[in-house]
Amino acid sequence: VVSGAAGTGKGTVNASLMKNHPGYCFSVSATTRAPRPGEVDGREYHFITKEEFERAISEGNVVEYTQYCGNYYGTLKSELEKLDEGKNLILEIEVEGAMNIKRLYPDSVTVFILPPDYETLRSRLVGRGTNAADDIERRMKKALYEFTLVKNYDYAVVNHSGMADCTAEAIASIVESEKHRVSRAPGAVEEMFFLGREESK
Structure with a gap:
């Protein structure tokens, strides 16, 4: 589960992960907002109606969701079926959704991507050229709030400007390390070396 405030570069980092690591795939969120120019249904989002x-939600087919500017955003349960294929599934979701996922799936690994500092984050938002001044202030305020919740994540990684590939490699290393955590395979050592030996004595 990867989260990060607007301007932290999480989308670029996740794209690098999937480009350089074939074992990763992206969870495509569902939304009720209209597609933007160039967006394709099933690639950027699953575009569905509010009624759908x-x-x-009522049928229990949404794992987590939030509302933003009058639109729903969330993760469909069907997206998690990609885990059955043995893939490392990347969920790029908001803080609230990430905590819901962690509560429902305690073994999930949560990573928060941080900017190097406050001014870098602001300059990235301004540099986009698509955000009005009041929108930038709103996003900065939201970012500061989200930073107070980083303590609830398993890991925090700083994404320095122009270093998205390095940030992606850091996350890949985290995931690989988590696979070897002893608590994820209770009894594995006993099964490898002791099970059956006692019975054969």
Whole structure:
């Protein structure tokens, strides 16, 4: 589970992960907002109606969701089926959704991507050229709030400007290390070296 405030570069980092690591795939979120120019259904988002989204919620087919500017955003349960293929599934979601995922799936690994500092984050948002001044202030305020919740994540990684590939490699290393955590395979050592030996004595 990867989170990060607007301007932290999480999308670029996740793209690098999937480009350089074939074992990773992206969880495509569902939304009720209209597609933007160039967006393709099933690639950037699953674009569905408000009625379809609310029906999916009532039927228990939405793992987590939030509302933003009058639109729903969330993760469909069907996306998690990619885990059955042995893939490392990347969920790029908001803080609230990440905590819901962690509560429902305690073994999930949560990573928060941070900017190097406050001014870098602001300059990235300004540099986009697509955000009005009041929108930038709103995003900065939201970012500061989200930073107070980083303590609830398993890991925090700083994404320095122009270093998205390095940040992606850091996350890949975290995931690989987590696979070898002893608590993820209780009884594995006993099964490898002791099970059956006692019975054969």
